[in-house]
Amino acid sequence: MTSLRQLEYLVTVVDTGSFTRAAEQLHVTQPALSHQMRALEHSVGGPLLERLPRAVRLTPMGRAMLPHARAALADAERARCAARQASGQVAGELLIATVYSVSLGVLPPALRVWRRERPDVDVRLFEYRHADELRDAMLAGEADLAIGPRPADWTGPVRSLGTEEFVVVLPADGAMESTSDGTVELADLADCAWVHYAPGHGLAELLDAACAEAGFRPRPAVRTEQTAAAPLLAAAGLGPALVPANVLPAEFSGRVLRPGKPIRRELVAYGRSEPDPLTAAFGEVLARHARV
Secondary structure, eight states, rough: OOOOOHHHHHHHHHHOOHHHHHHHHTSOOHHHHHHHHHHHHHHHHHEEEEEOOOOOEHHHHHHHHHHHHHHHHHHHHHHHHHHHHHTSSSSSEEEEEEEEEEHHTTHHHHHHHHHHHHOOOOOOEEEEEEEEHHHHHHHHOOSEEEEEEOOTTOOOOOEEEEEEEEEEEEEOOOOOOOOOSSOOOOOGGGSSSSEOOOOTTTHHHHHHHHHHHTTTTOEEEESOOOOOHHHHHHHTSSEEEEGGGGGSSOOOOOOEEEEOOOOOOEEOOOOOOOOSHHHHHHHHHHHOOOOO
């Protein structure tokens, strides 16, 4: 019989792209995780994951099952929240889905205000590497509200939060000259090895597209899963990095330049249907205080 724990294992392996990383995140041993995945595959009657040398890939059966696994986990979470509310443990809980860079740079000011105004309402964040993963999670019912780049072909309500701007980070003592207005042309960095993002990370696609438009393909010096690590690695001298301006700390030691041709993306909050009063209240706080 399929258990919720097995479904959580499947979703975590897919989201992390690795049995090793999934085991670390779930705080189980890798053999135990593999055993439960084999048990789940036996239960459903076929393979769900194709194990590649450095990654995992969903089989057609796995792709069919994944959205239902996400929905089952979301329903279980809502049942837990309802029980906690009924027992008086918490007056409410918001489930917010977003991408890594937004949870780092955009949300903290809004969450600080929300916590001050609604200390009895818990907020749980679900964070994803790519906007497509975020959209799929919302379709599966995992969260009450999603915050990220505008999703394609979305039929539910969408609220614009503003435009996120990207900057180029270089070492403070680097030799690269900028123009008098503090900008740099990406084409002038074509010969550099870049601080890049891991495959599957949404910002990896954004960097590749921006450099392609400038006439070159960025050569990685290092790849990172963590958006917050990219500017630090660039400031340390590993190569230029393209990062959202809002993730940079106030006291940042690196050199920050704007691309000669601005690189921007719209950020929105979106849901599957008209928000309930609690979600709507959070949307108002988000619109006023999110750091976009």
